[in-house]
Amino acid sequence: MGYLISRKAADQLFEKLSESHDIFAPKCFPGEGCFSDTDIIRYGQVRSLAEIEFEHRSDYSFKEALLAIHETLFYFTEDTTSVPACMDRRLLIFLRSCDLHALKRLDAIYLHNGPEDFYYKRLREKADFVLMGCEKTCDTGFCASMGTNRADQYDLYLKLNQNTVLIDCPSKSLRALINTSDAGVCEVTPDYVTENEEKVTLPENLSVESFDHPVWEAYGSRCIGCGRCNFVCPTCACFTMQDIIYQDNARVGERRRVWASCQVDGYTDIAGGGSFRKKQSERMRFKVMHKIYDFEKRFGYPMCVGCGRCDAVCPEYISYANLINELAKEEQP
Numbered sequence: 001m002g003y004l005i006s007r008k009a010a011d012q013l014f015e016k017l018s019e020s021h022d023i024f025a026p027k028c029f030p031g032e033g034c035f036s037d038t039d040i041i042r043y044g045q046v047r048s049l050a051e052i053e054f055e056h057r058s059d060y061s062f063k064e065a066l067l068a069i070h071e072t073l074f075y076f077t078e079d080t081t082s083v084p085a086c087m088d089r090r091l092l093i094f095l096r097s098c099d100l101h102a103l104k105r106l107d108a109i110y111l112h113n114g115p116e117d118f119y120y121k122r123l124r125e126k127a128d129f130v131l132m133g134c135e136k137t138c139d140t141g142f143c144a145s146m147g148t149n150r151a152d153q154y155d156l157y158l159k160l161n162q163n164t165v166l167i168d169c170p171s172k173s174l175r176a177l178i179n180t181s182d183a184g185v186c187e188v189t190p191d192y193v194t195e196n197e198e199k200v201t202l203p204e205n206l207s208v209e210s211f212d213h214p215v216w217e218a219y220g221s222r223c224i225g226c227g228r229c230n231f232v233c234p235t236c237a238c239f240t241m242q243d244i245i246y247q248d249n250a251r252v253g254e255r256r257r258v259w260a261s262c263q264v265d266g267y268t269d270i271a272g273g274g275s276f277r278k279k280q281s282e283r284m285r286f287k288v289m290h291k292i293y294d295f296e297k298r299f300g301y302p303m304c305v306g307c308g309r310c311d312a313v314c315p316e317y318i319s320y321a322n323l324i325n326e327l328a329k330e331e332q333p
Helices: 007-020 097-111 118-124 208-212 215-220 228-232 280-299 309-313 320-329
Strands: 002-006 021-029 040-045 070-076 090-096 127-132 156-160 164-168 184-186 239-245 253-259
Touching (some): 002 007, 007 021, 007 156, 090 097, 097 280, 208 280, 215 320, 309 320
Parallel strands (some): 021 090, 090 127, 127 156
Antiparallel strands (some): 002 164, 002 184, 021 040, 070 253, 239 253
16 A cells, blocks of 8 residues: 655655665766766765656666775775775665666675675665656666566655655655655555567577577677676676775775676786687677576576666667577577
8 A cells, every 4th residue: 555645745755764864866967978968867866856867767777876886895004904884874776677676686696696795785784775667668678578677676666746746665664754644545556667669589598509609790890898888787796806005105005896897808817818708799798698698597587687778878889689689589480
């Protein structure tokens, strides 16, 4: 059972949430797009509901609100190391259904793929998630094909109309902040799309023989190795390490982990000068097969959630969705 409240009451609820949470949501950053006169929608801390971009998909995913692009793991001196303290306040992250499914993929990698990641876990336990419904499909998304167009594992759902707001709140702690005396009780079902303009058919019989498919060279030859597809993806979880040495003492500094891309030069470099997957076609194959083959073999579902951001951001107009469909065509009788 949900609630219908006024926009004024919703603003008051936001203020209550702000007292205990740092709230992150997609917002417009004017003039900060790829070109000087273009905007970008990405995640940032918001101070009001009016700041949140509900109409359009964010260019970058929610991931940067939960996993910092660069994160200090520990500080070191000649004799000691110390781990930075975790934030005291809770996180509240607004995200769409595909991204909520992506959260499940990140949990699988960081919490259920061997020993738990200490840094991810301590922040993940402080996070609550607000579902943003989708009344219409985005241009390159194919969430319906991936079964990620609907989600129910949210803590709060908000739908903003002109003068009213619909709320569904499974979380008891967040529900306690709603002023139910001024709220109307009603059934609330989150908005979701049932069909996308972009449709994808996953291949069902991938194997190691698929590594020799000509599609890799066809698509990989166009790739310039910029890594933008990885950085906007909500499920890519690779990182590299950097040691930052302070200028006043070369034995004092910090170790950071930083987002990495399997598509860029140097990703596979190892000690002794070795390097793997030097061709872009090999890197393309690695990325795609991990998304729809390797990950599913391990966890039982594909890594990709069909958000479509990789297709939208590629400067060479390489379509990940079309590549998948090309692989599936080979299986048709």
